[in-house]
Amino acid sequence: KKLKPFPPHFLWGAASAAYQVEGAWDVDGKGVSNWDKFVRIPGKTFKGTTGDVAVDHYHRYKEDIQLMAEMGMKAYRFSVAWTRIFPSGRGEINEKGIEFYEHLINDLKAKGIEPILTLYHWDLPQALQDEYGGWESREIISDFTRYSVELFKRFGDRVKYWVSLNEQNIFTMLGYRLGAHPPGVMDDKLFYQVNHHANLANASVIKEFRKYVPDGKIGPSFAYSPAYARTSNPKDIIAAENAEELNSHWWMDIYAWGRYPKAVWNYIESNGLAPQIEEGDFELLSQGTPDFMGVNYYQTTTYEENPLNNGAGIAKINTTGEKGTSEDTGIPGVFKTVENPHLERTDWDWNIDPLGLRIALRRITNRYNLPILISENGLGAFDKLEKDDVVNDNYRIDYIRTHIEAMQEAISDGVDVLGYCVWSFTDLLSWLNGFQKRYGFVYVNQHEEGEHDLRRVKKKSFDWYKKVIASNGTVL
Numbered sequence: 001k002k003l004k005p006f007p008p009h010f011l012w013g014a015a016s017a018a019y020q021v022e023g024a025w026d027v028d029g030k031g032v033s034n035w036d037k038f039v040r041i042p043g044k045t046f047k048g049t050t051g052d053v054a055v056d057h058y059h060r061y062k063e064d065i066q067l068m069a070e071m072g073m074k075a076y077r078f079s080v081a082w083t084r085i086f087p088s089g090r091g092e093i094n095e096k097g098i099e100f101y102e103h104l105i106n107d108l109k110a111k112g113i114e115p116i117l118t119l120y121h122w123d124l125p126q127a128l129q130d131e132y133g134g135w136e137s138r139e140i141i142s143d144f145t146r147y148s149v150e151l152f153k154r155f156g157d158r159v160k161y162w163v164s165l166n167e168q169n170i171f172t173m174l175g176y177r178l179g180a181h182p183p184g185v186m187d188d189k190l191f192y193q194v195n196h197h198a199n200l201a202n203a204s205v206i207k208e209f210r211k212y213v214p215d216g217k218i219g220p221s222f223a224y225s226p227a228y229a230r231t232s233n234p235k236d237i238i239a240a241e242n243a244e245e246l247n248s249h250w251w252m253d254i255y256a257w258g259r260y261p262k263a264v265w266n267y268i269e270s271n272g273l274a275p276q277i278e279e280g281d282f283e284l285l286s287q288g289t290p291d292f293m294g295v296n297y298y299q300t301t302t303y304e305e306n307p308l309n310n311g312a313g314i315a316k317i318n319t320t321g322e323k324g325t326s327e328d329t330g331i332p333g334v335f336k337t338v339e340n341p342h343l344e345r346t347d348w349d350w351n352i353d354p355l356g357l358r359i360a361l362r363r364i365t366n367r368y369n370l371p372i373l374i375s376e377n378g379l380g381a382f383d384k385l386e387k388d389d390v391v392n393d394n395y396r397i398d399y400i401r402t403h404i405e406a407m408q409e410a411i412s413d414g415v416d417v418l419g420y421c422v423w424s425f426t427d428l429l430s431w432l433n434g435f436q437k438r439y440g441f442v443y444v445n446q447h448e449e450g451e452h453d454l455r456r457v458k459k460k461s462f463d464w465y466k467k468v469i470a471s472n473g474t475v476l
């Protein structure tokens with residue numbers, strides 16, 4: 001088969017999130033977010049790490065953008081901290097917060113880097129959590145819309161690519177099912193209700209976007225882990241189908257079509273978990289069709305049948321980076337996750353599956369027929385800063401190279417990919433893992449303890465990705 005080249009204006013980029021890079025948690029009028037509060041609860045994060053300073057991007061954004069320019073990056077995906085704009089979630093606007101993103105965006109544009117703005121990357125104003133439970137209440141829909149519209153008005157003339165919600169499936173799963181992210185709740189019924197509100201908020205924002213930024217493109221970023229069946233036993237096949245529908249279609253169908261997939265709906269309804277729907281909800285949901293599906297791809301998940309009488313495993317969160325600490329999880333009668341014996345694993349025990357990216361892109365294209373922005377893909381590892389400021393992250397180059405190859409195969413299959421954002425540009429704070437788990441092309445000398453001057457050091461992968469971009473993906 002002949003491979004198609006990457007399109008001429010392909011968005012070669014990298015991504016980050018406000019809480020993971022900015023720091024300056026209480027500077028220039030910023031309000032307190034759910035994460036500012038959560039990380040202060042003992043035992044929640046690795047060695048109690050917080051994002052108070054993170055990698056201090058708030059004060060060093062110029063230096064960071066200079067490095068992006070040096071690399072020749074075409075796009076930078078970042079998120080806005082809601083609490084910088086509306087410190088208590090709604091009400092008074094904090095102009096200092098607007099100013100920061102104004103400078104960031106202008107600086108990117110001046111260097112020819114396309115800004116991709118994420119409206120929500122998990123840092124909810126704590127005031128809204130306290131007032132009405134944040135995503136637990138329908139009030140979030142109008143507050144999130146007001147905040148988003150403010151950004152459309154301010155930046156819509158310069159920012160053409162927008163991501164609405166980042167990984168709704170992950171922040172609701174960790175926040176309301178596993179209790180590992182704020183607000184630390186474990187309640188399956190609430191989980192579905194919270195998701196229904198997030199779906200409505202997502203649709204409402206996309207609907208407004210059309211009025212304010214008619215020439216822009218917007219979509220959610222979904223953390224998609226394609227489901228594989230362990231064997232050709234039909235019982236394993238149906239388990240994988242169940243997982244695909246419950247763990248992925250349940251979100252992506254709503255984004256693309258404004259409706260919930262039937263089997264999941266029936267399953268949650270018969271288990272008393274269905275969300276409360278109000279009149280007009282499906283009408284709004286069907287008006288929230290995105291311009292693209294944002295896909296955060298890291299790995300695939302393999303499933304097998306799970307007999308009804310089997311005890312349910314609950315996912316264990318790995319915050320130490322030790323291998324073999326993740327456990328099989330599942331729902332009796334529905335599916336069970338198993339290790340895939342054909343794949344290597346990362347330091348964090350995630351499988352490495354480039355072909356899974358091609359499969360992901362093809363499945364989404366066939367089902368939704370939307371362009372795709374790969375809004376995240378990358379490798380979290382224990383990087384080592386060697387003497388003379390050298391980081392030999394050959395494993396990261398291998399990971400990204402094989403995923404770019406798979407992406408090109410998918411493009412040749414006919415998938416419309418708008419861009420590829422590597423997670424991440426600089427190293428950044430991992431929500432639960434502190435600074436041990438690193439993703440960047442640029443090493444940041446930041447640690448939980450000991451010497452940390454925050455200096456930026458280009459890793460080996462920096463020069464490699466620079467060549468990839470310069471050759472529009474022909475030199476890998």
Ligand code: GCO
Nearest residue numbers: 017166167429430431432437
């Ligand atoms: C971590 C996670 C994050 C996510 C990102 C999702 O280690 O904290 O891997 O970095 O990838 O925030 O959008």
